[in-house]
Amino acid sequence: MDGRTPLVLVSGWTGAMDDVVTSLLSDGTVAVRHDLSRVYEGVVRRTILAPGEAPRETILELAHGCVSCTLREDLLPLLRKLAHRSSVNRIVLAMDPALEPEALCWAVENVIVAGVVGQVDGSASRDVSITAVVDCLDAATWLTDATGDDALADRGIVASGDDDRTVAQVVVGQVDYADALVVSAGPDVGGWERAKLAAVLSRLAPGAPVAWVGPGDVLDIEALIAAVPFDARRGEVTDAHSPLLRGQPPLTADCGVTLVEFAADRPFHPERLHEAIDVLLDGVVSARGRAWVATQPDEALWIESAGGGLRVASAGKWLAAMAPQEQDRVDTSRRAMAALRWDETFGDRDTSLVVLVHAADPSEIDRTLRWALVSDDEMNDRDAWAQWNDPFGQWHEDPCETSESPYQDTRREAQE
The missing domain is CATH 3.40.50.300 (P-loop containing nucleotide triphosphate hydrolases)
Structure with missing residues (x-):
């Protein structure tokens, strides 16, 4: 007791x-x-x-x-x-x-x-x-x-x-x-x-x-x-690699409100992601998840938005970038989940985002984020990734130069 x-x-x-x-x-x-x-x-x-x-x-x-x-x-x-x-x-x-x-x-x-x-x-x-x-x-x-x-x-x-x-x-x-x-x-x-x-x-x-x-x-x-369920969080602090759909929320639409799940097994192009990321700020209550960016092969990025506010931060190392002794210190549940989707070349690197929309087109969000992924030709030229400009570097600041994604007509200044 x-x-x-x-x-x-x-x-x-x-x-x-x-x-x-x-x-x-x-x-x-x-x-x-x-x-x-x-x-x-x-x-x-x-x-x-x-x-x-x-x-x-x-x-x-x-x-x-x-x-x-x-x-x-x-x-x-x-x-x-x-x-x-x-x-x-x-x-x-x-x-x-x-x-x-x-x-x-x-x-x-x-x-x-x-x-x-x-x-x-x-x-x-x-x-x-x-x-x-x-x-x-x-x-x-x-x-x-x-x-x-x-x-x-x-x-x-x-x-x-x-x-x-x-x-x-x-x-x-x-x-x-x-x-x-x-x-x-x-x-x-x-x-x-x-x-x-x-x-x-x-x-x-x-x-x-x-x-x-x-x-x-x-x-x-x-x-x-x-009435709080036995498996409620009760003060537990999770990390960036914990399940994003905690508590099994409804996955169907209701009153225009729905959860959009976005997953990809290839990285984002950093500049295209920077252009596309405003899609998480219009008609969206919140977005959260891990992102694999081509110019940052060792660390995952944590992307989190609420209303018009956006935060991008480090989510720590990918398991594939860790030494064996580092992996041994990682929670066993994370290692087990990574083993289920392990890739021979890229290990556990992937992107997983959950977006809660209330007045946005889910297909537009998916289309815009997929546009920001590395193309097939770019996947075949991995040596070039390190040379790309990375707006998500440590000292990234707004406002910054704007350019248009093909799936967005307007941009909003994000608070990053």
Whole structure:
């Protein structure tokens, strides 16, 4: 039996966060909230809530001028201390809207907390166990936010001086990582809008139970958490080579919403991919996956979009580019999946993307991405690959020169 103290994370951009946190404050439950709204003043406000007690507020100075450092240096030791109190049998973490649960879950599992009196140095996961991540959203605004271009700074929300994330990246990431969803749906949300949002949510967070809460409705948050399936993520942090269709989402279209799977066993031409990649930003809620680019034979690229925001980063080495001792340290499930599709020449190198569309033509996406692949003639001249210009190099910046893909009439500036 797991003797650790249960930890519930509550995230959200708008919606019923306060109601959810209040509903969870039963006897033995304590809630912690960090407010970043005064970050430009150099402070973070921390509030601790417990049933029958007045809120306890503490003003924290920014450690090293860094919000994430402040939260880690305050939150993680606090979680360990609260978990050791006999009066606490559950902790609720009410997250600031600018924070994403995946990063905090990673910190709980991996960041070493040292110097806590009476406790062995180690991560907070020694003392707390993440039992659910609950995300709260507003049906009237979420899809607009999730498919827009606004930066957090445009809404007056910035978690650090160099925070260039978009609203879409935050709200999509919060839903994608959730084990359960609470959707506030007022009378201004019509049947079509509700059905379309439900179709998006069932594909972005498959398996997550959803509570639709209207005016006057009573939310049974305990029943919602109890409905979280046994195989839910519960704070698990996956890597770029984990399955992309986690939770078996619906693969059929509904209200114009569908998942597009794109796979290829040949690499992308880097410049054509750069021209084609905007197809992931129009009429698309999100896209994510691994890409094989001809000019980067050793490392996979991770491509992730949400609304008008795009991120391209390293996804680590391909197994075929690793030494045997490196391969031995790789998760066995990844090695097993790679063995099923291993190519004698290229090993496990391939491309696998999943695109969630709500107002785009799936065939156009597939056609545009296939146009960006290396042609048969180029496949036969692999010595030339290293000489090609690579816009996805480490120092790639936007804006950059634009050119037209044959399958796109317009381009949009991507936030990379």
